[in-house]
Amino acid sequence: MIDKKQPEMNLFAFVCSNEKPLELYFFIDPLCPDCFALEPVIKKLQFQYGHYFSLTYVLSGNISNLNHVNRKLIRSRQPKKYEKTVTRSHINCNDIEAKVNLSSPYIASIAVKAAELQGKRAGIRFLKKLQEYIYLKNENISKLEILIQCAKESSLDVDEFKKDIHSTSTSHAFQCDLKITNEMAVTETPTIVFFNNKIEEEGLKLSGVNTYEVYIEVMAEILGELPVSHPLPPLLTFIQYNQFVSTRDIAFTYNLPHLQVETEMKKLLLQQQVERIHTSYGTFWKYIG
Template sequence: MNLFAFICSNEKPLELYFFIDPLCPDCFALEPVIKKMQFEYGHYFSLTYVLSGNISNLNNINRKLIQPNQRNKYEKTIKRGQISCDDLEAKVNLSSPYIASIAVKAAELQGKRAGIRFLKKLQEYIYLKNENIGKLEILIQCAEEALLDVEEFMRDIHSTSTSHAFQCDLKITNEMAVTETPTIVFFNNKIEEEGLKLSGVNTYEIYIEVMTEILGERPVSHPLPPLLKFVQYNQFVSTRDIAFTYNLPHLQVELEMKKLLLQQQVERIHTSYGTFWKYVGQKKSF
């Protein structure tokens, strides 16, 4: 199965806009939920990342999860429209607090898949390696490890096109009245109606309930891929992420991953966020 094509293909009934700030810990915390949604229900929705910059309060890291009985608290949001960015005058550069978002937009100019790879690598460097992504050499290292054309990336990070693309994301954020990250806005692709906006970090079931409300029926989940395929697709994943995705005890995940470790398919990395597994086996195209 071509996993990337499965997750990113078009012609799906739902369209999700995922508003993030690479520097927001809650956005990083939501990634396991996004991964599981993509593998189980990726045949129902396309996912677009929107870089929103310094919107969330980064001191509010310990936000509690919303309980299932609070699921009706998601908001109606504005209707979609053709968003023009020609009227924006903001200028951003490498000294901007938005540098992480600008770098992701530069990577996206090499394709959606490249942009996602770079974003994941950037989050890895920020949250797991505690690196300062304001340093140009760190951005270059992330670009290299994300398999980007580094020379093109460096040209693009300074370009007007990248600045304009990021300004467009800020415009979309404003048009959809998004005031915090992470936020996901759900749209039905086949019906011109308002979307549903869900902010913060919520339980997995709440996101499925929102999909159910928009679709008018409970979506049917797709079988999860074999564990090695999951790790190979994500390249870098935690024991916690695997346990959450496959609904397995942590000890069982550790045992399964140790088997892959002995087969030299993965490398184990200990961090302050827990144990992570890096895929080091044969590279394949998804």
């Protein structure tokens, strides 16, 4: 049920603060539809269990994804058994010799790393805007002008973004992500690797799109106890934080039937808080309030 009386909360401070018992590495490819399909699960985990973990995006890229961007999103799969991976202390990126390469299909991932140089929050905003352009607007994000437009709409310093996307610092950051991907033996996206706050201990790796309960199960195994959930935020706060969400995302997050979600969203539509967008992936709602 959506709690309309619950006070506003600083969601970014809640989900991105430090000093938490768990750290999650989220391996994604911006062109991977399954990564986009997993976003509702990630959002709900952050809102309900964000006080337990910090989330780090690790960018990857796969040529095969260029031919699959337009296929339907996969919403569920059979859960995969998680496996152990290396410790974080074994990963060192100091030996990487950065080489600037803006060739497709990696330009989207490199652009996200360029945005991250303006801060973690900026990087997340840019990634969400990039996904909006790919899946809602069907834009070709291998074009530099489209990436610059995403930077503008993400409230980035566009001049800095233009410099950074061609810089060795950005190239080094992306190549470091690729090294982490290799060191942790990540062979597909999306993949999430769970670590506790003891850097010398191995992490647990979970690949593919799994049910919400599976991710909580992995967290519980590492913590040694079942995590306690935090109340979900008010609906408008949820939409404002995410900027655009689908009817399906809202229904999943709040455990509501689609008809009830449509009713609530039509109220916000009349209040000119949101804009409705029809796509091949379903109905999306964009915050404009």
